[in-house]
């Protein structure tokens with residue numbers, strides 16, 4: 001069974017689709033697990049840590065042969081604030097995949113609120129006057145007029161985490177400990 005450390009449909013659906021195509025026949029289940037980081041992770045390191053924590057907790061569920069952690073983070077630099085995805089895929093045999101997906105530059109008014117410590121989900125909800133946009137089109141759907149929705153954003157990141165499973169001869173089996181050098 002494939003266990004995803006989230007019940008958000010914008011994450012579960014792309015996992016279902018990608019796994020159905022690449023590893024057909026596996027059951028995919030979502031469970032809520034603690035990310036162990038802030039609700040709005042800031043920067044690569046904290047976002048990676050959240051994805052790792054979720055993946056590890058997912059793999060620890062009874063019957064899990066795969067554990068997935070998907071975490072969205074925000075990063076600030078000279079050009080503004082960016083939203084990006086990190087996906088961690090752990091398999092019980094010790095093989096793992098990791099990807100950082102594309103990034104979208106957030107509007108200045110969104111960035112200002114993020115810098116004050118607010119979470120992206122509610123900020124985007126306020127911006128469009130709707131609830132739970134993070135479970136549907138997401139920030140990326142709102143900003144691209146739905147040309148890229150959150151599910152597609154995640155699908156892309158998930159695909160980019162697959163090479164160690166698709167081309168195992170190119171990626172040594174170093175074990176999950178390798179992924180956690182500083183934990």
Ligand SMILES: O=P(O)(O)OP(=O)(O)OP(=O)(O)OC[C@H]1O[C@@H](n2cnc3c(O)ncnc32)[C@H](O)[C@@H]1O
Nearest residue numbers: 006008039040071072119120121124134138139140
């Ligand atoms: O149920 P979980 O898996 O926790 O899903 P989440 O969307 O709340 O959690 P993430 O860790 O992926 O995202 C961290 C924060 O960024 C927000 N966020 C991330 N991507 C977003 C998007 O595309 N649109 C709106 N909010 C987003 C989200 O609301 C969270 O507050």
